[in-house]
Amino acid sequence: MPTELEELVGFIAHPNPQIRLLATENLVPYSIAQPAIFKAEGLRPVTHLKLLIRDDPKIAAHVITCLVNLSADLEILENLATDDKFLNTVLQYVTERVEPNANLLAMLLANLAKRDELKRVLDRRQHPPDGLGSDDLILNQLMDLFVKGADGSYNKHANYDYLAYFFADLAKHAEVRQYFVGRQKYDDVIPLTKLKVFTEHKSDVRRKGVASTIKNVAFDVPSHPLFFAEDEINIMPYILLPIVGGEQYDEDETMDMLPDLQLLPPDKQRDPDNNIVQTHVETLTLLTTTREGRDLMRGIKVYPIIRETHLRVEDEGVREACERLVQVLMRDEEEPQAGTRVITEGGEEDEQIVEV
Template identity: 70%
Template sequence: MPTELQELVGFIAHPNPQLRKIAIENLVAYSTKEPSIFKTDQLLPVKHLKFLVRDDPVIAEHALTILINLSADRDVLECVATDDKFIDIVLQNISDPAEPNANLLSMLLANLAKWEGLKSIATKKQKPVQNLGSDDLVLNQLVDLFVKGMDGSYNKHADFDYLAYLFADLAKHSEIRQYFVTKQSYDDVIPLNKIKVFTEHKSDVRRKGVASTIKNAAFDVPSHKTFLDEDGINILPYILLPIVGGEPYDEDETMAMLPDLQLLPPDKQRDSDPNIIQTHVETLLLLTSTREGRDLMRSISVYPIIRETHTHVDNENVREACDRFVQVLMSDEQDEAAAKTGEIPDDERIEEV
């Protein structure tokens, strides 16, 4: 590392705030160009960056940006994600309605969720935030931030969209899947019911993260009854509407569909992101892992929707997902044992996202 660059990294810990500000502003670009400069002296620069998150808002903004960029490195990820005191500071700051860097904090949390140990957030508690209306469970606070903070309505500086990516990664863990499908005592609402409404939001990040959260939560087969129950999560309208276009259907097909899908305008557009469409189709496939799920989807004409999606979405992954779904839905019950146990056949297994 050039001497001048090494000195610049050292200045982020300087007691003079003006020098810290100049140094860190000039170092942001190097967090992607030359990230190794922050890994010297046993990651001492990273430790300084964590401290600077509590500094002047402009300095904190640059520190967070650098940490977000560096968290792709496994050593840095471990250093940051295993620092419980730092995580507590991030969680306290993100819920402050006046926090200017709340979106960057959301992005950092989403990146830190790549560290498996962050699943401990499932039981973490902190003092309730008066304006938020949540209890002391951190996950409830984050979900309410995501819902109530949409489009700057809670904090004018933030939309909290990237929390959707945090939820998606956390939902890979069984204990957090259980959280998302369990009614919470403080407001009597199932968390997945709060976020499912964003499957057709204008934000690509929010839609993609919510779609992935729903899919990962759906790996919990015993909860499928709640997923499909109209008085439970009632997830089907929220994953079918984004994949439906304006194509005409036969009258019999239309009349069998869910009411929300029967009177759509001819200019209805399906989601513009094929990755999101693929995720929704894969969620439908997961929900066919029980006999009840397959029977329900046959009865409400899900097959024609998948047929039209296969025809009109020019994407190999989407078409492959549609093919796999149709193979399951239209086949005879070849494996009654799998249906009774609720297990997904090996040839139909799909990956968490």
């Protein structure tokens, strides 16, 4: 005999929408606590949930929330991430201008990107929605959603902040990194330059995801000249500003710093999230892989900034990252250059996990 909980799972496919609404709403907490109940009969409940993201928006909100939580289960995540039809539906709905569940869909995409199969979105295309101003490349549409979401100018229901985590995980793949540093034909803009302006945004999620994306793209050493060029990506001010506080520097140090860092107010605060500070410092370390990068950082006085960060941030991860960078910057160039690849808890590249 099926248990009451198993019967409840069965009701998500009921023809009566009121019953589907009640069932999906009551199943949300179980999508975290007991994901196994959704794996019965060869994941049949998950199959039903995938179909129901097209349902009434109130039902779909509970359904997508369940799927976000269930994607923490590796078996279910594989099922979701490898389903082309399901992925197409998610991408179609998340880009619709009046989609009320767009933020939840962005969370779902962020979790799906933990599977390597999601890198196939690199070449995925769909008709661009009116008002977005993008071309038919899915990644360009998602990038423009993310930008417009910052001020709510596209979809009043969504800020798309969690797409930052989606971008961060996609940037673990070498071929996707090329997208982030390649100038796009439809607007003549390098995608990474659209992200860099959010390193000091009010949203913790947006800042964290953007910082991780920049770091992961920085693993592509041949693109480092683009990172440094003022008429290309020009990333240095956007990495350094979040890790600078209101501390005062000697005049000779200040004069050589980037102009953006020379006239900061005394109440300037560094990013309050130590993990973000650590990520930015690790990105700087990656950018010292080449002699050009090391010389640039010495020339614009990155060392005093890292010195003060090490002194003022009481966090072991931040201090260790600062120490690694200082070792590179202070090394005599006649010494053999050691590798500078940064290892984090999730591997070489950063990744984020979303749960509702």
